[in-house]
Amino acid sequence: MMRIILGISAFYHDSAAALIIDGNIVAAVQQERFSRLKHDPGFPADAVRYCLKTADCQLDDVDAIVFYDKPLLKFERLLETFLVRAPFGFTGFVRAMPVWLKEKLYLKHLLRKELRALSGSANTQTRRFPLLFTEHHQSHAASAYYPSPFHHAIVICLDGVGEWTTTSVWEGKGNTLTALSELHFPHSLGLLYSAFTFYCGFKVNSGEYKLMGLAPYGSPKYADLIRTHLIDSKADGSFRLDLRYFDYETGRRMTSQRFHDLFGRGPWPQDKEPDQMCMDLASSIQMVIEEVVLNIARYARSRVKTGNLCLAGGVALNCVANGKLREAAIFDNIWVQPAAGDAGGALGAALAAWYSQSDVAEKPAADTMQAACLGPAYSDADICQAMTEWAVNGERLDDDKLSTVVASYLADNHVVGWYQGRAEYGPRALGNRSILGNPASETMQRVMNVKIKQRESFRPFAPAIRLERLGDYFDTQADSPYMLDVARLLPRHCYTVSASEGLDKVNDKRSAIPAVTHLDYSARVQTVTSNDNPRFYALLCAFEAQTGLPVLINTSFNVRGEPPVLTPADAIRCFLATEMDYLVLGNYLLDRRTASARAIQRARQTTFEKD
Incomplete structure (x- = not known):
C-alpha cells in the first residue's frame, strides 16, 4: 500500500504541492510563496522541495505522485468547444493549440521531465514512480471532505471549470466519496462571477475578492436583469447561462457585445476607481450567486440524509455566500477547505489517491488541516x-x-x-x-x-x-x-x-x-x-x-x-x-x-x- 504520496497542482494558476504520509498531512504550500509571483502557474519545484524536506525524504522515497486533474479531458473540452462554435473563435483556437500539443497534451512527459530536473540526477528512478491523475472536481471534493471533522457529509464543489465540470455534488461517507450530480462547462457560477469581475474593471482570477468587497457599496438594482437574461436557475440546483452574453468559450474577453449592450456600456477600465454602476453590479451579481448557491445546497440536502456540508472550489472562497448558507440553516455544520481554490487541489489529489487504495474504514473524526499552518517555518x-x-x-x-x-x-x-x-x-x-x-x-x-x-x-x-x-x-x-x-x-x-x-x-x-x-x-x-x-x-x-x-x-x-x-x-x-x-x-x-x-x-x- 502507498505510504508517501505527493500531490501537485500546476499549469493553470495557484500551483502548489502537498505531501501526506499514511494519510496524515505533513506539508502543503503554494509555489507563489517562493517565486514571489502571485498566482504562479508554473511547476511547483520549490514547493515540492519544501514538502520533501519537511518529510525528511527524497523523491525516490515517494510511492506515488498525483496530479490534480486530467489533461486529456481538458483537451477534449477545448477541442469540442471550438468545433461547436466554429468558425467563431478560430483565432483563439490557433493560439491555444500549439501550447496544448507541445505541453499540456503530453503532461505526463512534462511532469517526468520536471521531476528529473528536481532530483538533480540524470540516473534518477523517477520514471518508475506511479504517476496518477485525479479529476479536477474529485481533487476539490477530496480536499474538502477528508480533512473535515465529519464521517458523513455532503460535499459541494463550485469553481470556474475543471476538465468539463463546473459544479458538483458528492456524498462523503466513511473513507469513500461518491459523485451525485454535476454541471458542465460552459455553464459556470465561477465564470459568471468572473465575467462581472472583468466587466467592473478587475482582473479575472485575482479581482473576485474586490468585487465581493465592493458589493455592499451598491444596491442589487440589476439582479432582475441578470436573472432574466444571463442565468436560468432551477429549484433543483441546476442552472444554465445564456451564452450569447459571454465570450469566454473561445474569445479573449469574458463578456460579449450583447452583454455590454444589456448594461448600456463597455467594460470599466482596469485600475479606474469604481463608479456607482460598478457598485450596483457587484451587489447584484453577489445576490444572484448567493441565491443559486442556496438552491444547490437545498437540493443536495434533500438527496443525502446528513446535516454536514463541506465546500471547495474557488466559489467557496466567497465568504459572504458562505455566511448566507450558515444563516439559512440548511445544514447543521459547514466546513470549508481553507485552500479552496486550485492550490488545494494538490492536497485533494494526494488524499484521493490515499483513500482510494487504503483499507482504513474511517477517516479521522477531526479537522486535520492543522489550522492551515502547513507551510515553511524559519528558525x-x-x-x-x-x-x-x-x-x-x-x-x-x-x-x-x-x-x-x-x-x-x-x-x-x-x-x-x-x-x-x-x-x-x-x-x-x-x-x-x-x-x-x-x-x-x-x-x-x-x-x-x-x-x-x-x-x-x-x-x-x-x-x-x-x-x-x-x-x-x-x-x-x-x-x-x-x-x-x-x-x-x-x-x-x-x-x-x-x-x-x-x-x-x-x-x-x-x-x-x-x-x-x-x-x-x-x-x-x-x-x-x-x-x-x-x-x-x-x-x-x-x-x-x-x-x-x-x-x-x-x-x-x-x-x-x-x-x-x-x-x-x-x-x-x-x-x-x-x-x-x-x-x-x-x-x-x-x-x-x-x-x-x-x-x-x-x-x-x-x-x-x-x-
Whole structure:
C-alpha cells in the first residue's frame, strides 16, 4: 500500500504541492510563496522541495505522485468547444493549440521531465514512480471532505471549470466519496462571477475578492436583469447561462457585445476607481450567486440524509455566500477547505489517491488541516541572518513580554507586522504571516489599505477574535478558524451612520470596531483558539486586557500584487517598503524608526505587478 504520496497542482494558476504520509498531512504550500509571483502557474519545484524536506525524504522515497486533474479531458473540452462554435473563435483556437500539443497534451512527459530536473540526477528512478491523475472536481471534493471533522457529509464543489465540470455534488461517507450530480462547462457560477469581475474593471482570477468587497457599496438594482437574461436557475440546483452574453468559450474577453449592450456600456477600465454602476453590479451579481448557491445546497440536502456540508472550489472562497448558507440553516455544520481554490487541489489529489487504495474504514473524526499552518517555518538563526542581510536590529523578548509590548503598540494605533511559525496554506493569513491593527480606530482601515497594503481604500479587513468571545460581538456561535464566513455585528455594537455617497461611505464610523465593520455591518470573522495558534491567542488576550476589546484587525502580510511573505527576509523587505511601525519576527521586535534610509530605499526597489 502507498505510504508517501505527493500531490501537485500546476499549469493553470495557484500551483502548489502537498505531501501526506499514511494519510496524515505533513506539508502543503503554494509555489507563489517562493517565486514571489502571485498566482504562479508554473511547476511547483520549490514547493515540492519544501514538502520533501519537511518529510525528511527524497523523491525516490515517494510511492506515488498525483496530479490534480486530467489533461486529456481538458483537451477534449477545448477541442469540442471550438468545433461547436466554429468558425467563431478560430483565432483563439490557433493560439491555444500549439501550447496544448507541445505541453499540456503530453503532461505526463512534462511532469517526468520536471521531476528529473528536481532530483538533480540524470540516473534518477523517477520514471518508475506511479504517476496518477485525479479529476479536477474529485481533487476539490477530496480536499474538502477528508480533512473535515465529519464521517458523513455532503460535499459541494463550485469553481470556474475543471476538465468539463463546473459544479458538483458528492456524498462523503466513511473513507469513500461518491459523485451525485454535476454541471458542465460552459455553464459556470465561477465564470459568471468572473465575467462581472472583468466587466467592473478587475482582473479575472485575482479581482473576485474586490468585487465581493465592493458589493455592499451598491444596491442589487440589476439582479432582475441578470436573472432574466444571463442565468436560468432551477429549484433543483441546476442552472444554465445564456451564452450569447459571454465570450469566454473561445474569445479573449469574458463578456460579449450583447452583454455590454444589456448594461448600456463597455467594460470599466482596469485600475479606474469604481463608479456607482460598478457598485450596483457587484451587489447584484453577489445576490444572484448567493441565491443559486442556496438552491444547490437545498437540493443536495434533500438527496443525502446528513446535516454536514463541506465546500471547495474557488466559489467557496466567497465568504459572504458562505455566511448566507450558515444563516439559512440548511445544514447543521459547514466546513470549508481553507485552500479552496486550485492550490488545494494538490492536497485533494494526494488524499484521493490515499483513500482510494487504503483499507482504513474511517477517516479521522477531526479537522486535520492543522489550522492551515502547513507551510515553511524559519528558525531564530534564519531570522538573525535576515536581519544582518538587511542591516536592521531587533530586540529579543520573552513570550509574555512580547505579547504585552506588542498589544500596547496596537492599542496606540500602531501597525504591526506579525511573523510566526509555519506559513499558511491557502489565500488567508491566519496569524502567522499577518499585519495587525487596532479595530477601534476610525482611520485604521484607510491607513492600512492605502499606506500599508497599497490597495483600494474600499477593501474590508477581517477581525480576529478569541472563539469564546465570538457571541459577544457577532450573531453566530459557529467556529470560523479559516476566515471563510461572514457574520453580522450585534446591534449593541453598531452606530447609525450619515448618508455618505459612493466610496466615501468607507469613512463612516458605523460601530465600536469600525475598522473591521463593512458597510452592511458584516465582517469576515476569524476565530482563534489557544490550541490552534497559542501565540496569536496570547496577543489577543493581552490586547483585551489593555483595551477591553478581544478583537484585532488581521490581514495578510503583503502589498498589492505580492503573495504573502514567506521568509524572514521577505517580511523585513515588505516591512521597510511600507509604513508599518513595528515588525515581530518570532520573538524579535523591530522598530521602523531604527531602520536606515538606505535599507528603506533598497526595500522600495522591489515592486509587484498590480492585481
